[in-house]
Amino acid sequence: xxxxxxxxxxxxxxxxxxxxxxxxxxxxxxxxxxxxxxxxxxxxxxxxxxxxxxxxxxxxxxxxxxxxxxxxxxxxxxxxxxxxxxxxxxxxxxxxxx
Numbered sequence: 001x002x003x004x005x006x007x008x009x010x011x012x013x014x015x016x017x018x019x020x021x022x023x024x025x026x027x028x029x030x031x032x033x034x035x036x037x038x039x040x041x042x043x044x045x046x047x048x049x050x051x052x053x054x055x056x057x058x059x060x061x062x063x064x065x066x067x068x069x070x071x072x073x074x075x076x077x078x079x080x081x082x083x084x085x086x087x088x089x090x091x092x093x094x095x096x097x098x
Contacts, residue, residue: 017064018042029083032076039069 011025014035024035043065049057 014068017061017068029076029079032072032079036069036072036076039065039072043069 007025007027014020014025018038020035024031024038043062046057046062046065050059050062
């Protein structure tokens with residue numbers, strides 16, 4: 001989990017689990033935050049199906065959703081830290097130039 005997945009692999013993995021529009025898979029922080037919220041809601045529903053012993057509950061799907069949720073959250077954190085570091089270095093460069 002140290003390297004970010006390329007976009008094609010990410011689309012393939014998520015597209016097989018949940019229906020998504022292409023703009024929901026954009027590699028932006030906003031799109032990822034929205035996707036994490038969507039995955040959280042889907043996982044909540046999947047957990048409820050499991051606790052209710054529903055015939056529709058699928059353990060392998062639940063595990064795959066959990067794996068993708070944690071991966072997306074980790075990648076979001078990495079991208080957020082990188083964006084904040086880039087903004088800070090730009091701010092420092094502006095301060096030095098002034």
